[in-house]
Amino acid sequence: MNVFVTGGAGYIGSVCVEELLNAGNTVTVFDNLSEGHRSAVDPRAKFILGDLADRELVARAVVDAQVEAVIHFAAHALVGESMQNPGKYFRNNVAHGLNLLDAAVAARVRKFVFSSTCATYGVPETMPMDESLPQRPVNPYGESKLMFETMLRWYHQIHGLEFVAFRYFNAAGASRKFGEHHRIETHLIPNVLKVALGQRPQCEIFGTDYPTPDGTCIRDYIHIVDLAQAHILALAPGKAGFFNLGNGSGYSVREVIQTCAQLSGQPITAVEQPRRPGDPPRLVAAAGKALSELGWQPKFPSLEDIVATAWDWHKRHPAGYRD
Numbered sequence: 001m002n003v004f005v006t007g008g009a010g011y012i013g014s015v016c017v018e019e020l021l022n023a024g025n026t027v028t029v030f031d032n033l034s035e036g037h038r039s040a041v042d043p044r045a046k047f048i049l050g051d052l053a054d055r056e057l058v059a060r061a062v063v064d065a066q067v068e069a070v071i072h073f074a075a076h077a078l079v080g081e082s083m084q085n086p087g088k089y090f091r092n093n094v095a096h097g098l099n100l101l102d103a104a105v106a107a108r109v110r111k112f113v114f115s116s117t118c119a120t121y122g123v124p125e126t127m128p129m130d131e132s133l134p135q136r137p138v139n140p141y142g143e144s145k146l147m148f149e150t151m152l153r154w155y156h157q158i159h160g161l162e163f164v165a166f167r168y169f170n171a172a173g174a175s176r177k178f179g180e181h182h183r184i185e186t187h188l189i190p191n192v193l194k195v196a197l198g199q200r201p202q203c204e205i206f207g208t209d210y211p212t213p214d215g216t217c218i219r220d221y222i223h224i225v226d227l228a229q230a231h232i233l234a235l236a237p238g239k240a241g242f243f244n245l246g247n248g249s250g251y252s253v254r255e256v257i258q259t260c261a262q263l264s265g266q267p268i269t270a271v272e273q274p275r276r277p278g279d280p281p282r283l284v285a286a287a288g289k290a291l292s293e294l295g296w297q298p299k300f301p302s303l304e305d306i307v308a309t310a311w312d313w314h315k316r317h318p319a320g321y322r323d
């Protein structure tokens with residue numbers, strides 16, 4: 001298929017583009033490089049430097065590339081930042097995303113795949129979390145993604161746009177070529193591995209008084225290559241709807257730090273800090289729907305595999321991407 005990937009220079013997008021190309025698709029990456037890296041774009045893909053705010057450019061690019069499917073990763077995705085600057089999230093993730101949605105409808109794109117998030121559920125009442133839970137986000141990031149989901153529902157009903165929206169749990173790990181490099185890193189695993197690499201003296205634990213066994217937040221970590229594979233399955237005709245993507249196992253912040261220390265063989269100093277605003281205590285997926293309806297089968301479900309591939313990538317790219 002001709003696939004148009006926004007945010008294809010970002011962490012999740014770069015690995016998905018690689019997997020799409022390996023599966024024989026033709027890929028156009030559209031990215032403003034505000035978060036992504038030019039060298040994270042697989043050289044087999046066509047690259048367009050552009051911003052979703054530019055409505056005409058987006059519409060033209062989708063037509064020119066004869067796009068059959070859109071995969072929309074481009075977004076701001078930091079819970080903490082969204083609590084300080086909500087406008088940035090609503091403007092980019094909702095308003096600018098709408099330009100892409102309109103372009104897809106105008107060009108009669110067959111499938112729209114959207115990166116949503118478990119943050120749309122807020123603080124869930126039951127665990128593990130399936131897709132039927134009420135969605136009550138507790139931060140603007142989650143709210144912005146829920147607003148896009150709502151637009152997708154209406155565009156499906158009114159324009160017949162077929163879509164898959166994935167609610168990601170915590171993407172982590174690396175492929176052999178592409179890994180996680182944010183200019184300002186806030187994510188747990190890369191921050192802990194920076195300590196193992198000797199680039200930072202210590203990492204931080206945000207909150208030790210949560211109602212969890214060791215007092216730190218619990219998350220469901222999912223390997224980036226498994227995440228990418230789900231997107232390829234979603235391109236098949238008839239696959240549609242909302243799907244959680246996670247492994248169904250929760251790990252606390254302390255357990256993640258311990259696993260990083262074990263696999264790197266380096267001592268990790270961790271400092272306890274207050275809670276980070278907007279963080280729910282525990283998020284663990286029930287992803288049975290993706291398994292049964294998409295035929296999705298995660299290959300790297302264990303935290304050890306996830307951290308080992310991240311550690312391997314960070315050791316080979318200690319400064320991340322060069323541009």
Ligand code: UDP
Pocket residue numbers: 079170186187188189191203204205206207217218219253276279
């Ligand atoms: N976290 C932490 N120290 C860090 C980064 C994150 O304790 O340096 C915690 C964070 O508060 C959350 C969990 O680790 O409970 C996962 O955070 P991350 O930012 O990796 O992903 P998120 O769950 O926000 O998408």
